[in-house]
Each structure stands twice: as C-alpha cells, then as structure tokens.
Amino acid sequence: MRIDLITIFPDYFAPLDLSLVGKAIAGGLVDVTVHDLRDYTHDVHRSVDDTPYGGGAGMVMKPAPWGEVLDDVLTRANGQRPVLVVPSPSGWPFTQAVAQELSERDHLVFTCGRYEGIDQRVVEWASGPFDVRELSLGDYVLNGGEVAALAIIEAVVRLLPGVLGNPESLVEESYAPGTDGLLEYPVYTKPASWRGLDVPDVLLSGHHQNVAAWREQKSRDITAARRPDLVNRVEYGKVG
Numbered sequence: 001m002r003i004d005l006i007t008i009f010p011d012y013f014a015p016l017d018l019s020l021v022g023k024a025i026a027g028g029l030v031d032v033t034v035h036d037l038r039d040y041t042h043d044v045h046r047s048v049d050d051t052p053y054g055g056g057a058g059m060v061m062k063p064a065p066w067g068e069v070l071d072d073v074l075t076r077a078n079g080q081r082p083v084l085v086v087p088s089p090s091g092w093p094f095t096q097a098v099a100q101e102l103s104e105r106d107h108l109v110f111t112c113g114r115y116e117g118i119d120q121r122v123v124e125w126a127s128g129p130f131d132v133r134e135l136s137l138g139d140y141v142l143n144g145g146e147v148a149a150l151a152i153i154e155a156v157v158r159l160l161p162g163v164l165g166n167p168e169s170l171v172e173e174s175y176a177p178g179t180d181g182l183l184e185y186p187v188y189t190k191p192a193s194w195r196g197l198d199v200p201d202v203l204l205s206g207h208h209q210n211v212a213a214w215r216e217q218k219s220r221d222i223t224a225a226r227r228p229d230l231v232n233r234v235e236y237g238k239v240g
C-alpha cells in the first residue's frame with residue numbers, strides 16, 4: 001500500500017516509524033511519503049492561509065498549494081484511482097467497516113487541514129481524479145487533521161496481510177465486520193492475585209465452554225452499559 005500525507009506539520013508523522021506500522025514500512029508492506037504543503041507555495045512567507053470569504057473568525061487554507069501538491073502526488077500514482085482521505089469534523093464517521101474498505105485499496109492520500117479548514121473547492125476539484133472520503137474520527141473538535149490521519153493509518157495498516165503477527169486476533173475484535181459487534185471482554189494475566197485482587201475463577205478453571213460463556217456475557221453487559229447503540233445493531237443483525 002502507498003500512503004501520501006500532506007501537512008504543514010511533517011514532524012507529526014515521525015511516530016509512523018514506531019511499532020507495527022514502522023515494521024510494515026520497514027518490511028515494504030507500506031510505502032509512506034510525507035509532503036510539506038509549504039513546499040508548494042511561491043511567496044516569501046510560504047503562506048497557506050487567507051481570510052474567509054463571507055467573513056468570520058479564523059483563517060482558511062488557500063486552494064492553490066493543495067492543487068499543486070495533489071497534482072504532484074497524481075504524477076506518481078500507479079494508475080490505480082487513489083483514495084483522498086480528508087479528515088474533517090463534518091465528515092462521515094470513521095468506523096471499522098471503513099477501515100476494512102480502505103485496507104483493500106492500493107493508494108491513500110491524506111489531506112491534513114489546519115485553521116478553519118481547507119477551501120471547499122479543493123475537495124470539489126479532487127473528486128475528479130480521486131475517490132474522495134471526508135471522514136470524522138469522532139464527535140469532538142481537534143485543531144487539525146494530523147491526529148485523525150495517524151489513527152486512520154494505524155486502523156488500516158494493521159488489517160493488511162502480513163502486518164499482524166497473529167491475524168487470528170483480528171477475528172474476535174470489537175466492531176470487526178462479520179463479528180457479533182460487541183465490545184471486548186476484560187482480560188487478565190499473571191499473577192492470579194494482585195494487590196488483593198483475584199482473577200475471576202472461571203478463567204482459571206480450564207473449562208472452555210464456561211470461559212466462553214463468561215466472556216460473551218461480559219461483552220454483552222459492557223456493550224449494553226456503554227454502547228446501547230451497538231446493542232440495537234447487534235440485535236437486528238446490522239453489524240458490519
């Protein structure tokens with residue numbers, strides 16, 4: 001998979017060299033390029049923003065630098081129609097199902113905005129050469145798209161064949177399409193007693209059916225308490 005990231009804060013993506021994604025990059029499973037948007041400006045101040053038409057607080061990102069960097073990215077695209085991932089608080093919800101979809105594509109290009117956002121004509125123009133996906137990480141406001149891009153990349157890259165040491169662990173995960181869509185059950189490891197707190201006996205019993213039943217019930221209880229919206233989906237088979 002090829003990933004291009006466009007930002008005015010390139011150092012935000014240094015963590016991509018760490019952990020699983022770092023191994024995927026080192027192993028050639030993922031090819032990541034970070035582009036500094038200011039390299040696509042031509043004025044002495046390397047400016048990327050201007051005042052909003054219609055007035056209002058804050059600044060808006062100018063379309064021209066985005067047009068130039070996206071042209072550049074397209075010149076190196078491998079013929080496949082790239083996906084343009086546009087993190088935005090007004091985007092469609094980013095979910096495990098969307099992560100699965102993106103993991104099946106060859107080329108992802110992330111536009112990490114700042115200020116009040118990117119001039120809307122950039123997305124309008126980009127829907128020609130790209131499959132544009134405006135995605136939101138969740139119902140809270142961030143200062144820019146970089147954190148969302150990092151989260152989306154981790155959720156996508158770990159689904160790529162050969163990235164996870166044990167792909168089996170994907171099968172049972174929360175939200176995974178085709179699973180029961182329940183939240184994870186609690187997990188424990190040695191010692192069996194810690195600061196006076198003991199591991200539930202059923203998990204020490206070796207009785208696999210009882211262990212599975214205990215875990216299922218725990219997942220149901222936690223999901224009902226914390227994500228009733230998921231319970232309805234589960235009941236009526238809308239998962240994934």
Ligand code: JD8
Pocket residue numbers: 087088089091112113114115116117118135136137138139140141142143144145148
């Ligand atoms: C992209 C600029 C900041 C947003 C004025 C604060 C995603 N779940 C999410 N919350 N926030 C974002 C996000 C925020 C962004 C940009 C994504 C580009 N900002 C703006 C509008 C209000 N400032 C996000 N994914």
